[in-house]
Amino acid sequence: MTIYLKLAWRSIWRNKRRTLITISALVFAVIVSVLMQSLNRGSHELIIENMTHLQTGFVQIQDYRFQDEPSLDNSFFFDESLEKEWLAIDDRIQWVLPRIETFMLAAIDGSTRGALVFGVEVEKEQNFNQLKDRLAEGEFFRKDEYAVVISTGFSERTNLGVGDTLALIGQGRFAMSASGLFTVRGIIDHPLPDMNSQTIYMPLPVAQELLSADQMVSSVLIGLETDRHTQSVADALKNGISDEELAVFTWPELIPELLELLEFDLVGAYLMSYILYIVIAFGFFGTILTMTLERIKEFGILISVGMGRGRLAITLFLEVLVISILGVLVGAAGAWLLLYYFYLNPIELTGQLAETVIDMGWEPVLPMSFAPDQFYSQGIIVFFIAMVISIYPIYKIFSLDVIKASRV
Amino acid sequence: MAVIRTEKLCKVYNPDTIPVHALRDVSIEIQKGEFTSLVGPSGSGKTTLLNMLGALDMPSSGKSWIGDVEVTSLTDKERINFRLHNIGFVFQHYNLIPVFTAKENVSFIMLLQGVDPKTISERADELLEQVGLGDRKDSRPSQLSGGQQQRVAVARALASEPQFILADEPTANLDTKAAMNLLDLMQKMNEEQKVTFVFSTHDQRVISRARRVITLVDGALYSDKEQEPKIVLEPK
Numbered sequence: 350m351t352i353y354l355k356l357a358w359r360s361i362w363r364n365k366r367r368t369l370i371t372i373s374a375l376v377f378a379v380i381v382s383v384l385m386q387s388l389n390r391g392s393h394e395l396i397i398e399n400m401t402h403l404q405t406g407f408v409q410i411q412d413y414r415f416q417d418e419p420s421l422d423n424s425f426f427f428d429e430s431l432e433k434e435w436l437a438i439d440d441r442i443q444w445v446l447p448r449i450e451t452f453m454l455a456a457i458d459g460s461t462r463g464a465l466v467f468g469v470e471v472e473k474e475q476n477f478n479q480l481k482d483r484l485a486e487g488e489f490f491r492k493d494e495y496a497v498v499i500s501t502g503f504s505e506r507t508n509l510g511v512g513d514t515l516a517l518i519g520q521g522r523f524a525m526s527a528s529g530l531f532t533v534r535g536i537i538d539h540p541l542p543d544m545n546s547q548t549i550y551m552p553l554p555v556a557q558e559l560l561s562a563d564q565m566v567s568s569v570l571i572g573l574e575t576d577r578h579t580q581s582v583a584d585a586l587k588n589g590i591s592d593e594e595l596a597v598f599t600w601p602e603l604i605p606e607l608l609e610l611l612e613f614d615l616v617g618a619y620l621m622s623y624i625l626y627i628v629i630a631f632g633f634f635g636t637i638l639t640m641t642l643e644r645i646k647e648f649g650i651l652i653s654v655g656m657g658r659g660r661l662a663i664t665l666f667l668e669v670l671v672i673s674i675l676g677v678l679v680g681a682a683g684a685w686l687l688l689y690y691f692y693l694n695p696i697e698l699t700g701q702l703a704e705t706v707i708d709m710g711w712e713p714v715l716p717m718s719f720a721p722d723q724f725y726s727q728g729i730i731v732f733f734i735a736m737v738i739s740i741y742p743i744y745k746i747f748s749l750d751v752i753k754a755s756r757v
Numbered sequence: 758m759a760v761i762r763t764e765k766l767c768k769v770y771n772p773d774t775i776p777v778h779a780l781r782d783v784s785i786e787i788q789k790g791e792f793t794s795l796v797g798p799s800g801s802g803k804t805t806l807l808n809m810l811g812a813l814d815m816p817s818s819g820k821s822w823i824g825d826v827e828v829t830s831l832t833d834k835e836r837i838n839f840r841l842h843n844i845g846f847v848f849q850h851y852n853l854i855p856v857f858t859a860k861e862n863v864s865f866i867m868l869l870q871g872v873d874p875k876t877i878s879e880r881a882d883e884l885l886e887q888v889g890l891g892d893r894k895d896s897r898p899s900q901l902s903g904g905q906q907q908r909v910a911v912a913r914a915l916a917s918e919p920q921f922i923l924a925d926e927p928t929a930n931l932d933t934k935a936a937m938n939l940l941d942l943m944q945k946m947n948e949e950q951k952v953t954f955v956f957s958t959h960d961q962r963v964i965s966r967a968r969r970v971i972t973l974v975d976g977a978l979y980s981d982k983e984q985e986p987k988i989v990l991e992p993k
């Protein structure tokens with residue numbers, strides 16, 4: 350084997366410049382592809398990070414009917430002893446966040462606006478998602494006061510500011526009427542644009558009282574240190590929770606549409622890199638084509654003196670493979686270095702775009718993903734290209750007429 | 758037993774269009790230890806016959822044997838393997854792998870044969886020493902003269918310990934001095950180690966070095982004579 354590798358290696362460098370150009374093209378393709386994907390996925394990771402922390406939790410527990418019919422009638426009883434019980438099921442469970450949520454109308458100056466009302470325990474939220482740190486103005490309510498924190502988008506829609514009073518009208522559990530007056534204590538930047546336009550937070554016990562749902566919650570979010578454990582913790586909870594009316598979901602199960610959308614959003618980046626790879630594959634093929642054709646005579650001699658066609662084909666395949674491996678390794682290393690550079694020196698957004706992004710509660714930098722599979726996938730693509738390209742020299746070897754080849 | 762034996766070898770190129778009868782009923786026998794030259798005008802079929810003797814090409818009809826193996830009945834794959842273990846080749850030019858050094862070129866054949874690395878290294882050194890290139894082991898073909906390259910080719914041909922060595926116009930690209938040096942070397946191998954050589958040539962001075970001269974005309978055997986080689990080996 351080593352002799353084939355030696356022959357392949359030396360043959361590759363027979364024309365240094367041509368090989369370097371081919372490898373550079375591969376390196377370029379890998380770097381551009383990884384960067385494109387990284388930018389795309391970086392923003393997706395940010396969305397998912399916000400989604401899991403503010404909206405779904407990594408794992409969520411609901412009444413089994415809630416998923417199909419998210420009404421207060423499908424809320425369930427939750428207290429501290431239940432919280433302790435669940436925390437004990439798996440020690441990777443770090444936070445347990447009870448929430449009650451419902452849709453209500455906010456009456457302001459004779460007109461009404463729809464709003465999503467969340468009853469939350471602020472200290473628990475703070476531990477898991479730093480909810481308090483997102484305050485743009487004012488402060489959070491105390492545990493038991495009739496006060497709310499509204500999102501910036503909602504504040505803009507309604508012209509409500511800190512200190513203003515807000516009337517909420519809606520329906521409680523079992524069609525009980527629910528209404529009350531609340532003081533706006535603070536305004537918060539919700540990073541999910543959809544939520545930012547309509548979210549109202551209030552203390553959990555207050556919401557329970559307002560909605561005639563004493564001790565009831567609509568969902569309990571489970572907070573973990575890392576997404577890696579989502580599935581196994583969900584499985585542990587499924588086994589550990591005795592109440593058959595409760596269902597356990599992982600976050601991807603809760604937002605399949607969003608994930609599909611994000612996947613779809615990647616198609617553009619994939620397409621771009623495929624086109625890039627096709628162009629580069631042709632260049633690569635050109636190199637291999639000339640590398641093969643200019644050595645036909647040599648192949649003829651090698652087969653004449655007794656080198657089997659299979660052995661020669663292996664050598665040629667190795668040549669293609671070595672070039673691709675060099676391209677992928679150097680490309681991946683380069684891409685990694687670039688990503689690392691951008692990690693240390695994030696690309697800052699400026700002007701209008703930056704303002705929009707800041708308004709959404711995000712940092713005005715281009716988020717980048719470090720997901721390792723971005724690198725693997727380039728390796729797989731290039732390996733695939735190598736396989737396809739090496740068909741030609743291998744075919745050439747097996748169809749070579751020794752006599753004719755030596756006459757060339 | 759003869760090393761090479763052919764029986765009514767015929768070769769017709771382009772049988773369907775304008776047929777060229779490159780060989781007509783050639784039956785010859787070559788014994789172990791012979792030093793045979795194949796001569797004839799251009800186009801007389803020397804290369805074609807050597808290709809048959811070397812199991813590189815298949816005749817249109819007729820048979821040939823190397824030792825007791827009928828090579829004309831072997832498949833392409835079997836012939837490649839047979840060549841590897843039984844026949845040494847020296848071509849007119851472009852013999853060597855350009856990216857390998859002289860020593861690697863000689864070793865390569867033995868590696869293909871599966872000889873153990875230690876033996877390979879020793880034997881490659883010894884062979885290069887024998888062909889007078891002990892000091893150029895690490896040179897690549899491009900750094901060697903045409904004559905030196907042909908000597909490496911002879912060393913490579915010997916490396917596989919073949920039953921015989923075929924050389925198609927090995928001196929055609931060499932100047933007189935280099936050509937005579939190569940002939941000296943081949944003759945020495947023949948006399949000292951009983952290596953069987955069959956080589957084709959146009960060159961009268963080369964012909965005169967052979968012990969047996971087979972002449973082809975128009976693809977047919979014209980004459981087959983024994984002779985006393987004119988120039989005897991001169992010590993260098």
Ligand SMILES: Nc1ncnc2c1ncn2[C@@H]1O[C@H](COP(=O)(O)OP(=O)(O)OP(=O)(O)O)[C@@H](O)[C@H]1O
Pocket residue numbers: 770771777778779797798799800801802803804805806
């Ligand atoms: N592949 C081929 N296709 C058609 N005709 C061929 C082919 N190879 C050889 N010939 C013809 O067969 C005849 C014998 O050719 P060959 O090469 O054996 O001659 P040669 O004696 O080696 O000649 P030279 O001294 O010029 O090398 C010639 O007429 C040649 O044109």
Ligand SMILES: [Mg+2]
Pocket residue numbers: 803804805925
């Ligand atoms: Mg010829």
